[in-house]
Amino acid sequence: xxxxxxxxxxxxxxxxxxxxxxxxxxxxxxxxxxxxxxxxxxxxxxxxxxxxxxxxxxxxxxxxxxxxxxxxxxxxxxxxxxxxxxxxxxxxxxxxxxxxxxxxxxxxxxxxxxxxxxxxxxxxxxxxxxxxxxxxxxxxxxxxxxxxxxxxxxxxxxxxxxxxxxxxxxxxxxxxxxxxxxxxxxxxxxxxxxxxxxxxxxxxxxxxxxxxxxxxxxxxxxxxxxxxxxxxxxxxxxxxxxxxxxxxxxxxxxxxxxxxxxxxxxxxxxxxxxxxxxxx
Numbered sequence: 001x002x003x004x005x006x007x008x009x010x011x012x013x014x015x016x017x018x019x020x021x022x023x024x025x026x027x028x029x030x031x032x033x034x035x036x037x038x039x040x041x042x043x044x045x046x047x048x049x050x051x052x053x054x055x056x057x058x059x060x061x062x063x064x065x066x067x068x069x070x071x072x073x074x075x076x077x078x079x080x081x082x083x084x085x086x087x088x089x090x091x092x093x094x095x096x097x098x099x100x101x102x103x104x105x106x107x108x109x110x111x112x113x114x115x116x117x118x119x120x121x122x123x124x125x126x127x128x129x130x131x132x133x134x135x136x137x138x139x140x141x142x143x144x145x146x147x148x149x150x151x152x153x154x155x156x157x158x159x160x161x162x163x164x165x166x167x168x169x170x171x172x173x174x175x176x177x178x179x180x181x182x183x184x185x186x187x188x189x190x191x192x193x194x195x196x197x198x199x200x201x202x203x204x205x206x207x208x209x210x211x212x213x214x215x216x217x218x219x220x221x222x223x224x225x226x227x228x229x230x231x232x233x234x235x236x237x238x239x240x241x242x243x244x245x246x247x248x249x250x251x252x253x254x255x256x257x258x259x260x261x262x263x264x265x266x267x268x269x270x271x272x273x274x275x276x277x278x279x280x
Contacts, residue, residue, distance in 0.1 A: 068155075074253070074255075
């Protein structure tokens, strides 16, 4: 199965990234003399955050929803030509993420993720996968993605563990910035990895970007969110950019065009003629 299909089946998030053209200015009262002496761009002049509790309440509390359906346009860049794909992503909170991909009005792939693992099928090659989350972690060059973090990625929420003791929180004209002050060690059954992590939030606490850099390899994952808006009382990003760097480099651009909160059927079955792809 082509690498781009499992990535899309399980990481269909939010959209195509149009990195913010201009940062929102909430620092108009900042001392201009201090900025001049600092000799840096004002948006990078980080200051301590006094009300940390309010920040953590906004960025860590999960949104309340039962289900959400997202229609997206997907563009994948891997060095090979892949047509723009139409995607439907259906999330049932804490239960499943179901995805369907079409090209030229024909379904080319379908997948489903649950807390137990991931399943995906490529109708063009008549193959399928049935695996735990190690496969997705290998594709993204990380080792910490599980079902709940996948759900958070799709909803544009903080999907890495952050704490006041191991991160430095500052505020600038763009919003809030969190940077790990020690390497973040993530231990799984398969391996232990250490990351430098940086997160940027807007002035209203919307997540703008997450960057994870493996300190012992060239592997790096960056996810950017933009064009946030409120739907059914929940703030969601219309655009997202996923950049994977390292021995496997690619990027996924998604543009969410519609959000729907009604329940839908999520059929998934694999024809007996399909060949299973073994995960190595």
